Amino acid sequence: MAKITIKELESLTANDAGRILREDGNLAGRVSVRKDGVSVSFFYRYRWGEQNKEYSCGSWPRKSLTDIRKARNQARALIDEQINPNEQKKTAKAQAHAATNAKAEQEKSTKVQTLAVQDLAKAWLLDGVARKDGNAELQRRFNKDLFPALGKTAVSSVSEHDVRALIRTVVNRGAHRQAISFFADLTQMFGWARKRQPWRALLVEGDPTELVDISPLIPADYEAERSRILSPAELLELHNRFQQMTADYIALPAGQKYDGIRPLKKETQLALWISLGTLCRIGELLQAEWKNVDLDRQTWFLPSENVKGTRGKKQDLHVFLSPFALHFFQELKTLTGDSQWCFPNKQDDGHVDVKVVSKQVGDRQARFKNRKALSRRRHDDTLVLADGQNGDWTPHDLRRTGATMMQALGVSLDVIDRCQNHVLAGSRVRRHYLHHDYAEEQKCAWNLLGDRLSAVLSSTYEHPPSKSMMSFPAYASTESLPPSSA
Template identity: 45%
Template sequence: MAKLTVRAIDTARPKGKPYKLTVDTGLYIRVALDGEKRWLIKYVVDGKQREARLPKPYGNSGAGFMTLSAATAENARIQALARDGIDFQVQAAEAKDAAALEAKRTKVLDASVQEMFDAWLADGVTRKDGNSELRRSFEKDVLPSIGSKRVKDVTEHHLRALLRAMVQRGVARMTTRVYNDLVQMFSWAEKRQPWRTLMIEGNPANLLEIDRILPLGSTANAERSRIFSPDEIRELRDIFSTMDAVYESAPDKRAASKPLKTETRIAMWLCLATACRIGELLQAKWEHLDLNAGMWRIPVENTKKTNGEQQDHIVYLSDFASRQFKSLYEITGEDSKWCFPARSAIAGEQHVCVKSTSKQIGDRQMQFKKRKPLKNRKNDNSLVLAKGKTGEWTPHDLRRTAATLMQSLGVSLDVIDRCQNHVIAGSKVRRHYLHYDYASEKTEAWKQLGQKIELILSETAASSSKKEYGELLPSSIDKQAFSTREATV
């Protein structure tokens, strides 16, 4: 059979319908209606005829075309493979799959810490704030340092270096938090593919010792034990009163320093009077409260998750705590469903940020901060207690103080734990079957706590200096002493 020449192919013209010309054994050229000429190959593998179109059309020049000689050579290669029982199309598909698999394997081997962090956020960790604080801390200190590094290349030295850089910046407590988060992330990854494969040399976070990273004598990794003395409780009240007096007497209130928000002060007294967590309090709705019955229900979604468990909590309000909520209602109860509505929320449709009060308290204790003053925030020492001798305080320290006061009043540890809504330790079997609510015991504990707070606030520093937390409250106190006191004291 005569082979078709270049000239014959060039002179082939389109007809009323597409047609094929035989170029060589198994090689054809198809002339389309628009004149385009495409290469076709027919071959036989295992007794079955196959057909394939070559990827490039006919042409004598240019990278996008295939010449007659190139098509002839490709046809010869395909026919030779067919005689050996190999289908070139199957071979090409297998090669493509193998290349894709290798590319995927390479991509996995090159996976970065940023990718591992993203996977951990998506599937490995769920925190109450939607992981926003976790993301913020990693984006500030971790990812800029090791985010682009391949996971398989990360060593303990990289992790130690970034933590030490944080220590140098003066944020030892944050360093401890980031260390704990790194340990959690790498432990999660170590149990799952593909990250497990990438840590063939071991988990680098397991080789860190935070005590050797923190400055000598640092208490950042120590369990916090700050509690308020009776004198400090009174001092806090006096500071609040002084703030108001100074502001009210200022000749130009626009230029004067505004006192701490009344809502924030009430929140502090409620933390002390109920032993609640500040986040639980700031998410409270008025529908959760029955002030006539003296009850506050904290729904399960607002409580802290401990070992994967959460539980509803009922707070039986003392007279002192009830007065705080009633004073708060006069400020926010008419306009919002939230006890502590966000200032910027439309029609009170959102509660205040759960970190807002802690920031307000911290901003007014700047002598303990190793940072520059923040723009549009208070930056003073107006809430420093005991001239700073006892250190910085936080809203959570009021919760700890409340528990300590209950302990001093002879309240049992089991009841204190339940007043704080701790998930009680012990077997799941016990928690499954033992459901006594300790309502009367908790009511009495909160009542005694409220009376103790009022007693402390009624005393002078001199009269209380001889007393210890261990002294129990008398069975009754003169309520008349507090009849003229503001409800928010």
């Protein structure tokens, strides 16, 4: 029987489909037609026991005729050794598949072992935490303090010493509150990882944050909670400072204004006085929309989505605007009344950043900041009060100052808490049955505070008292409900 030749194979056409080609050594080929042309599937015929078998040797032209014959010869050699070539092929294929899987598992295991802290942080920010700002502050903090130091470090290699070093770096720049908050974030992230794969398998030595006591890392004289309040003299100094800086800047010749000391932006000044007069959080105020401010009725509505608090416990707040607070809202209306927002951003497509006022106030108390001057940011002491004897002050300190002034005016603690929109603790049964809204009491409290602030600032928008302080409802301390959050 003649051998099959390449020339013979190349001369095949579609008309040869189904034809069987044969040569010595029990090698045969079946002709078929495919999209890419004529193909010949070769097989070796052999007898195994009582049955005739076929062993596939490959297809031409995908496989050369030489390799096809080589496959036939290998099968024939296996038969001589009493090995079924088809079974051998199955076994080899299974072994190759197992080897491929083992290699893939090994690569996967190796990849998991090399997962870095930045990979963990990315997973946690995506699936493990959902802050109100879309985790923007977390991302900023990690970019600044976590990733440069440990971002590329394998999660399995992170130790308690690494965590302490991170915290010390933040503490050493004087950002003690940030250090405490940063440690809380790390604790939350590793706590999340400890319960989930593949991170759980990497923390074979345990959660590194569990072994860290942050107390020795924070200076002993650090106050975990600020207690700063501004005295009446400081409030008057701040009021006069705003007026003097504005007047001095206006008086500068046109050619000197660029290098002159610019006063705090007018909208920022108004925001500070409104925050003081209403006890609102500065971030809540900066998100305000004019549709929620009724200057005729002297009211301001704060929707729950804009207030600070735990999910499910946040509550709306209706603020009655005393003549003091109303005055500044009216002045603000002349500046931003054409916008949807009381404090619009430059594009007027949203409110300003909720931290912008705090940054502007902090930048103007540089002596208390352990940092170099920042690009395009103020770095002076123009808002340091009382020559710095009482330390720095923040917009949130104004909220505390106003609440303290209310307390000194005889306003009960539970009314003050309601003016600050604190979520009140206490019996669920009490909250279920007692639905008095304290609106009138809160209105009186805000008016009393406005009167006091007007007197302190010697201003002309003082509220003519319709009720004396003695007529303000006094509540026994036993009836006061302590706040559950600040």
